[in-house]
Amino acid sequence: GPMIVALAGGVGSARFLSGLLDVVAPNDVVVVGNTGDDDWFHGLRVCPDLDSVTYTLAGANNPETGWGLAGETFATLGALARYGSPTWFNIGDRDFATHLFRTQRLREGAPLSQVTAEITRAWGLQLSLVPMSDDDVATIVTASTPDGPVDFALEEWFVRERCEPPVISVRYDGAADARPAPGVLDAIARADAVVIAPANPILSIAPILAVPGIRDAVAAHPRVVGVSNLIAGAAVKGPADRMLADLGIEASCVGVAEGYRDLLDAFVIDREDAARAPEVEALGVRTVVTDTLMIDRSVAASLARDTLAAVA
Secondary structure, eight states, rough: OOOEEEEEEEHHHHHHHHHHHHTTTTGEEEEEEEEOOOOOTTTTEOOOOHHHHHHHHHTTTTTSSSSSSSSSHHHHHHHHHHTTTTOOSOOHHHHHHHHHHHHHHHHHTTOOHHHHHHHHHHHTTEEEESSSSSSOEEEEEEETTTTTTEEEEEEIIIITTTTTTOOOOOOOOTTGGGOTTTTTTHHHHOOSEEOSSSSIOOOOOOIHSSSSSHHHHHHHHHHEEEOOOOOETSSSSSHHHHHHHHHHHOSHHHHHHHTTTTTTSSEEGGGGGGHHHHHHHHHTTTEEEEOOOOSSSHHHHHHHHHHHHHTT
């Protein structure tokens, strides 16, 4: 079958990928995951987007939150609170095991790409989930506060501050010196199609493209298709619409397509945005209109099928 490379963030991308795996054999899928929101909590290395993809595709994620594990308990986090440890970033007891294992392997000298492969195998996944880089890249959100502009690590702004401080700018510390993880550029070059999965374009996809070599490799590919993460100007989940507006970017499928226009051969938008298809087409991007609200796996599979057909 066709070999597909997908650039992916967290929850929304994971839902799309679950549908993609109903259309394409898992062995023919390589997912390049965002690591810009990776951080240290309680001495452990946490990779939120990689774990959201892993847990979702393993059928083990919490369907209510979209992140974390179903049926999770939080006794460890509660015990840490006794010692005054900050507990604003929710880590469940079984989720802690993933981060313990990852941190141990990293300290033993294993690169993140190898550790990620070990974790996905342990969860029974057959696709390849590869971090964008084995080097550290940190997405930093500069936001407006009563005390003036403040730099927040992504999860600090996203979880602790609940996305409330208005965004002034976003940068990707370490990206300029990072290298693509082993196999990433080769997979893009060999792929029959490259998919930019539905995800926050600033927080999830841009960090991947900021790693030298990746954006150029995607731009050089003849069959690249993106899926809008906005429907009628609103994000299905998360702060993407407000963040885009804060940064002076139109919060719409057109605004998202504008940011990807140098990469895309086709772009998928929701039926609610059908009237805006001519504006996307005016960017030089073939536009497909379909249902993008993934209310269940069958819709996700239909969306994946329409997405791949756009660059068949």
